[in-house]
Amino acid sequence: MTGAATSAVVAVERLTRRFGALVALDAVTFDVRPAELFGIVGPDGAGKTTLLRILAGVVRPTSGDARVRGVSVARAPEAVKPHIAYMSQRFGLYDDLTVRENIDFYADLYRVPRAERPARIERLHRFSGLGPFADRLAGKLSGGMKQKLSLSCALVHQPEVLLLDEPTFGVDPISRRDLWLILHEMVAAGVTVVVSTSYLDEAERCDRVALLDHGRVLALDTPAALQARLPGEMRALRTDDPRRAAATLADAPGVLAATLYGDAVHVLLARDAAPAAVRAALAAAGVAVIDDAPIEPSLEDVFIHLVGRPEARRV
Amino acid sequence: MDAVRLLAIARKEWIQLRRDVRSMVLAFALPVALLLFFGYAITWDVHDIRIAVLDQDASRQSRELVEALEASGYFHVTQRLSGYGDVDARLARGEVRGVLVVPPGFARDLAAGRDAAVQLLVDGGDANTATIAVSYAEAIVAGYSRGVVLQGRRIEIPARAEARVWYNPRLESRWMIVPGLIAVIMSVIAAMLTALTIAREWERGTMEQLAATPVGRLEVVLGKLVPYLGIGLFDVAMATLAGTLVFGVPLRGGILLLGVLSLLFLLGALGLGIFISAALRSQVLAMQVSMVATYLPAILLSGFLFDIAGMPAPLRLVTRIIPARYFVAVTRGIFLKGVGLEVLWPQAVSMIVFAAVGLALATRSFRKEIA
Numbered sequence: 001m002t003g004a005a006t007s008a009v010v011a012v013e014r015l016t017r018r019f020g021a022l023v024a025l026d027a028v029t030f031d032v033r034p035a036e037l038f039g040i041v042g043p044d045g046a047g048k049t050t051l052l053r054i055l056a057g058v059v060r061p062t063s064g065d066a067r068v069r070g071v072s073v074a075r076a077p078e079a080v081k082p083h084i085a086y087m088s089q090r091f092g093l094y095d096d097l098t099v100r101e102n103i104d105f106y107a108d109l110y111r112v113p114r115a116e117r118p119a120r121i122e123r124l125h126r127f128s129g130l131g132p133f134a135d136r137l138a139g140k141l142s143g144g145m146k147q148k149l150s151l152s153c154a155l156v157h158q159p160e161v162l163l164l165d166e167p168t169f170g171v172d173p174i175s176r177r178d179l180w181l182i183l184h185e186m187v188a189a190g191v192t193v194v195v196s197t198s199y200l201d202e203a204e205r206c207d208r209v210a211l212l213d214h215g216r217v218l219a220l221d222t223p224a225a226l227q228a229r230l231p232g233e234m235r236a237l238r239t240d241d242p243r244r245a246a247a248t249l250a251d252a253p254g255v256l257a258a259t260l261y262g263d264a265v266h267v268l269l270a271r272d273a274a275p276a277a278v279r280a281a282l283a284a285a286g287v288a289v290i291d292d293a294p295i296e297p298s299l300e301d302v303f304i305h306l307v308g309r310p311e312a313r314r315v
Numbered sequence: 316m317d318a319v320r321l322l323a324i325a326r327k328e329w330i331q332l333r334r335d336v337r338s339m340v341l342a343f344a345l346p347v348a349l350l351l352f353f354g355y356a357i358t359w360d361v362h363d364i365r366i367a368v369l370d371q372d373a374s375r376q377s378r379e380l381v382e383a384l385e386a387s388g389y390f391h392v393t394q395r396l397s398g399y400g401d402v403d404a405r406l407a408r409g410e411v412r413g414v415l416v417v418p419p420g421f422a423r424d425l426a427a428g429r430d431a432a433v434q435l436l437v438d439g440g441d442a443n444t445a446t447i448a449v450s451y452a453e454a455i456v457a458g459y460s461r462g463v464v465l466q467g468r469r470i471e472i473p474a475r476a477e478a479r480v481w482y483n484p485r486l487e488s489r490w491m492i493v494p495g496l497i498a499v500i501m502s503v504i505a506a507m508l509t510a511l512t513i514a515r516e517w518e519r520g521t522m523e524q525l526a527a528t529p530v531g532r533l534e535v536v537l538g539k540l541v542p543y544l545g546i547g548l549f550d551v552a553m554a555t556l557a558g559t560l561v562f563g564v565p566l567r568g569g570i571l572l573l574g575v576l577s578l579l580f581l582l583g584a585l586g587l588g589i590f591i592s593a594a595l596r597s598q599v600l601a602m603q604v605s606m607v608a609t610y611l612p613a614i615l616l617s618g619f620l621f622d623i624a625g626m627p628a629p630l631r632l633v634t635r636i637i638p639a640r641y642f643v644a645v646t647r648g649i650f651l652k653g654v655g656l657e658v659l660w661p662q663a664v665s666m667i668v669f670a671a672v673g674l675a676l677a678t679r680s681f682r683k684e685i686a
Contacts, residue, residue, distance in 0.1 A: 019686065056527040058685045078683075081529040092524030096334045097327065108323030109528045150524075 009034050009161055009192040010055060014064035017050050017215075024050040026215040027064065032194055037187045039206030040196040041303065047215040048196035049089060052165045055194065056086035068161055082110065085154035089165040091146050093153060095139030099130050102138055103153055110157030117156075124152040127182050144175025151182060162186060164195040168202065180205055200300040209299070211306055218306045223299055230268060230297045230305060232256050235275065237265045237282075238291040245287045252281040259304055266301060320530050324538025328512065332542060342508060342543075346550040347557050349500050350493070354562050357496070359488040361447045366413040367394035367405050374422035376463075380433065383459045384415065389451045406438050413437040413448055425463055482651045490565075493558040494650040495619040498580075498642035501551060502613040503606065505581050508543045509588030510598075510605035513681060517596040526683040536677045540585050547581040548574065558650070567653030573646070576659070579666040580642045584609070586673025587638075593680040613639035641665045 008031035017025040025047045032038045040048050053059035055066055057077030065074045073080050093102045103124070107117055125131035128148040133141065138149055147167055154162065164183075168176040180202065183193055187207075195206070203209045204223045211218040211226070219226055239245040246265045249258035254273025259266045267278060279289050332338045366384070370377050384390045394411060396402065402414050416434040424431035435452050439445045483490045516522040525535070555573070558564045566573075591608065592601045614620060616630070617639035623631055634640050641662040648654045648662075656663060 053523075053685055058523060058526045058683065060684065078529065081527060084527070086524070086527035088520065088523045088527075090520040090523070092521050094327065094331065094521055095519070096331050101327070101330060105323055105327050106528070108319055109525075109530050111317070111319060153524075 007034065008032060008067075009036075010038075010066065010068050010194060012051075012055075012064075012066040015051070015054065015061050015066055016063045017047075017054060017059065018062045023215050025054070025061075028212075028215070028217055030210055030217060030220055032192055034192055035187055035190045036192055037183060037205070037207045038192070038194045039203045039209040040194065040212055041198070041200060041203040041209055041299070042196075042212035043198060043307065045214075046212040048198075048212055049165050050215075051212070052086070052163050052194065052196055055080075056084060056163050057081050058086070082157075083159060084161040084163060085157070085159035086163045087150050087154050087165060087167055089169060091150060093138050093146070093150055096137060098135050098137055099141070099149055100134040102149060103156055106153040107156045112157050120156060120158070121152075124155060127178075127185065128152050129178075142172075142175075144171045144178070147171050147175065147179060148182075151179065155186070160192065162191055162193045162195075164193065166196055166198065168197065168199065176202075200298065200303055204299050211303060213307050219302075226299060226302050227297045230302055232271055232273075233269045234295050234297040234301055235267045235269060235278075236261070236291075236293055236295045237267055237278070237289060238263065239265065239282065240288045240290065244285060245282055248281060248285040248287065249278065252278060254278070257305055259301075266295070268297075268301065268305060316531065316533055321534045321538045321541070324530070324535055325541040328539050329542040332546075338508075338511070341504070342546045343550070346500050346504050347553045350496055350554050350557050351561065353496055353500075354489065354493050354558070357488075357492050359443065359491075361444055361451070362389060363391045364389060364413065364444070364448050364451075365393045365411045366390050366415055367396050367402075367411045368392050369396040369399065369402065369414060369416045371419045372417045372421040376422040376425055377417040380417065380421075380456065380459050381415065383455055384452065387451065387455050389448075389455075402436060406436065409438070411438075412441075412444065413452075415452075431460075489562050490651060491647070493562045493564045494646035495617070495643045497551065497554040497558060498639055498646045499613040499617060499619050500554065501547065501577070501581070502584055502609045502617075502639040502642065504550065505543070505547050505584035506588040506591065506605040506609045507602060508546065509539065509585045510592045510601040512539045513589055513592035514596050514598040514601045518598055523685055526685065530683075532678050532681050532683065536586070536589055536674065536681055539589060540582070540674075540677075543585050544578065544581055547585065548577060551577045551581075564650055566650050568649030569655060572655060572659075573649045576642075576645045576649075576663060576666060579663070579670050580638065580645075583638055583666065583669035583671075583673035586670065586675075586677040589677035590673065590680050593677065593682075609639070612637045616640065617643045619643050638666070638669045641669070 010032035012028055012030050015025055015028045016023070028047075028051065040051060042048050050059060054061050054073055055068060057073050057080045060077070061074050065072050067073070068080045069083050071079045094105070097105065103121060112120065128151065130145065130148060130152060133145065138146065141149060151167070168179055171179065183195065187193055197203055206223065208220065208222050209226060210220045219229070237245060242260055242263050242265055246258050246260045249255050249265060249267055254270045254277055255267055256270055257268040269275065269278065275292065279292065282289055332342065368381050370381065381392060385392055394405065396405070396414070402416070405411050406414060414436040416436065418432065418434070421431050421433065433456065435449065437445045437448055516525060551573070555566065559566050587608070588605050591605045595601045595604060616634045616637045618634070619639070623634050623640065626634070645659055645662050648659050
């Protein structure tokens with residue numbers, strides 16, 4: 001084992017999981033470092049959920065292994081569980097229990113000493129704002145509140161590793177921002193966080209990101225390094241007919257990719273191509289350019305370029 | 316095994332049960348309601364059989380015979396017919412269950428010491444009632460004719476069987492029914508109570524979260540069992556109260572023994588429900604399967620309605636794996652005969668085996684794995 005692997009909190013090695021003929025994960029390998037905010041990004045069906053479930057010890061790998069804090073999830077899944085917290089994609093708490101009862105239940109399951117509970121719950125309430133709702137049934141909370149409650153239950157035993165499967169899916173923008181603030185706080189406090197998302201703007205907040213597609217890791221790096229990988233210049237064009245523009249540019253010389261982005265078209269130009277050639281091609285097709293400017297490529301641009309199709313979900 | 320985690324599961328289960336009206340009804344109201352309903356509905360006793368009389372003799376003797384029938388309490392003469400033509404129609408329409416025909420010359424034949432026959436036409440559609448009605452009528456007519464024959468004389472009867480019925484001297488079928496019914500109802504209710512618990516966690520998505528915690532399989536199974544064990548024992552106590560107070564069934568044996576054996580039975584039955592729930596992962600399916608798996612065998616093969624000794628040999632063998640069979644024997648034994656472990660130990664052993672199998676199946680079938 002290499003030096004990097006031994007210091008890794010999560011070490012995934014050639015992890016493979018098949019469901020019948022479907023290969024959900026195909027020899028996935030990566031390491032997560034201590035107190036890292038590690039993102040797993042990919043379209044639906046990429047294998048994000050399966051990966052997190054295996055790390056949480058609730059799905060067995062077909063082959064390969066993952067070590068969480070040095071414990072093999074393939075051989076000793078139960079030994080992994082006391083040290084981690086897992087938040088499933090679907091709300092996994094009891095709708096018919098109150099906020100307080102849910103937290104108490106998880107505190108009991110993880111054997112949190114009774115003496116420590118009031119202080120911990122007080123702290124959890126401070127960041128979640130759930131204090132005033134302690135006696136409300138979980139089923140009566142809003143989507144964002146539910147996720148904060150899930151996170152509270154996950155954090156009540158102060159896990160070393162936090163595994164989150166699309167925690168902000170279906171959550172309003174304010175609650176999303178709050179949740180990410182909490183995650184950054186956790187990482188600052190030394191917790192290692194592995195979070196999956198299909199929101200690429202969220203992935204940009206991670207320390208490192210693994211791009212997952214069809215069960216394979218396409219790229220793994222910091223968001224900035226991933227953005228720098230684009231083999232050309234990214235420009236945003238605003239035209240009077242965005243659809244026609246995108247269709248025209250897809251076949252234009254020197255254009256590596258043209259993607260419709262709201263009412264703009266993001267064009268990835270080869271380094272040796274001239275922006276003027278693009279405008280000429282559009283003029284020939286009868287499309288008037290209103291605005292044309294270079295932009296910073298987003299992770300989404302990188303992703304689309306790597307995957308070859310714009311499947312990732314947008315906000 | 317960790318007591319804190321086990322109790323956490325039990326408490327959670329109890330809170331959820333308390334907040335679900337349907338579960339509360341199933342757990343607390345249904346058993347006693349079923350006992351009262353079936354306790355009144357199921358009876359083999361035959362009283363007040365409606366009959367019609369066609370008295371073609373119209374003598375003092377024929378009137379005495381009809382009075383004797385009515386005085387017995389088993390028959391109730393609701394119609395008097397004037398001719399044979401009416402007999403068919405009355406029986407066919409079910410207005411009466413039987414027709415007594417006293418032929419002309421009944422009194423004359425009696426007086427002359429000749430055979431005096433009366434005819435009883437019985438609706439055989441319900442064979443059970445018909446058989447009982449015929450035997451009652453024969454006994455009453457025999458009693459009446461003995462009175463006529465004896466009239467002041469004494470005869471010696473060389474051999475006589477003197478029957479004494481023990482445990483249920485008045486042969487009240489309710490005494491038979493109610494203790495067995497408690498066993499049958501608890502078999503069904505117990506499996507249904509736990510059939511929902513694991514499947515509900517799968518359907519609501521809470522199992523995935525639970526599976527990712529360090530909770531042990533046995534902790535989950537026992538934790539889910541504990542509240543229902545309490546409810547099951549409460550139900551047995553309520554049913555026992557209803558059986559003794561409402562139906563007047565005697566409780567001759569030890570309450571403690573009844574409690575302990577009920578506990579053993581419930582462990583197995585509740586475990587069976589958890590097994591079904593964990594194996595099927597669907598509430599609707601688990602409910603249906605647990606109903607079919609417990610209800611029919613408990614009714615048909617437990618000895619509750621049909622005597623096991625009278626079944627064909629292969630079926631008798633099958634009854635050995637029907638847990639309700641042992642519980643029916645236990646409740647009847649304790650209620651009516653007042654027997655203890657010296658008699659019921661084979662049932663106790665069978666129930667221990669059943670409990671162990673039920674819990675083992677439940678724990679084995681429950682897995683902390685999503686796929």
